[in-house]
Amino acid sequence: MADSENIDRFNKVASEAFSILYSFFPQPCNFDPSDFDIPKDENGCVQQTDAAFVAATVWWLEDEGYVRIGGKGMDGTVHAAVLTGKGLAVLRLIPDSLKNDAPLGEQIQTAVKSGAGKVAMKLVDKVLDAGIRYTMAHAGVPI
Numbered sequence: 278m279a280d281s282e283n284i285d286r287f288n289k290v291a292s293e294a295f296s297i298l299y300s301f302f303p304q305p306c307n308f309d310p311s312d313f314d315i316p317k318d319e320n321g322c323v324q325q326t327d328a329a330f331v332a333a334t335v336w337w338l339e340d341e342g343y344v345r346i347g348g349k350g351m352d353g354t355v356h357a358a359v360l361t362g363k364g365l366a367v368l369r370l371i372p373d374s375l376k377n378d379a380p381l382g383e384q385i386q387t388a389v390k391s392g393a394g395k396v397a398m399k400l401v402d403k404v405l406d407a408g409i410r411y412t413m414a415h416a417g418v419p420i
Contacts, residue, residue, distance in 0.1 A: 285398060289314070290334040292397035295404065296389040298344055298360045299368055299382035305347060305357040314394075328353040343367070343408060367407040381407075 293313050297306060310328040317323055323331075332353035338344045343364035347357025360368065368382030379387070381404055388397035 286330065287334055288398035288401040289394055290331050291338060291405075292385050292394070292401045293389055294335050294338060294344070295364075295368060295382065295401065296386045296397075298358060298364065299386055302360050302365060305359040307354070307356050308358070309350070309352065309354040314389075323353075338364075341408065342412070343404075363408060363411055366411055367404045 290313060294308075297308055297312065310323045310331040311317065311321065313323075313331050315323055315327045315331065332349070332355075335344070335346070335353075335355055335358075336349070339346050342361055345359055345361050346355055349355060365382075368385070369380040381400055385397050385400045385404070388394070388400060
């Protein structure tokens with residue numbers, strides 16, 4: 278898979294994860310790879326490689342401080358997941374460059390629900406960029 282395809286795939290899964298987490302905040306929620314818009318077989322089951330990619334994406338978001346997870350299943354199931362302060366802060370940002378005055382979290386939710394995957398993926402780029410700036414600012418690194 279080409280690097281850009283992998284990043285696009287990551288952004289798509291991350292946008293769906295942010296949408297789920299934002300809609301439940303501040304309550305913890307449970308979800309698994311079947312809750313994502315990824316290929317499923319005739320029985321509604323997700324292929325192992327796709328489930329592993331979803332899990333890796335969500336676990337990366339946890340490692341980077343966007344989400345707190347209470348438990349993880351080997352099948353990619355996530356238990357008691359909730360946005361952290363950092364995750365909520367960046368999803369509540371309203372970029373100056375956008376005419377839409379809704380916070381990024383709401384824009385991602387709307388894009389995911391309406392099937393505008395490319396828009397959601399671009400919004401995730403903005404969220405991750407804001408997360409980097411947030412982390413640097415809180416670490417005392419000039420930005």
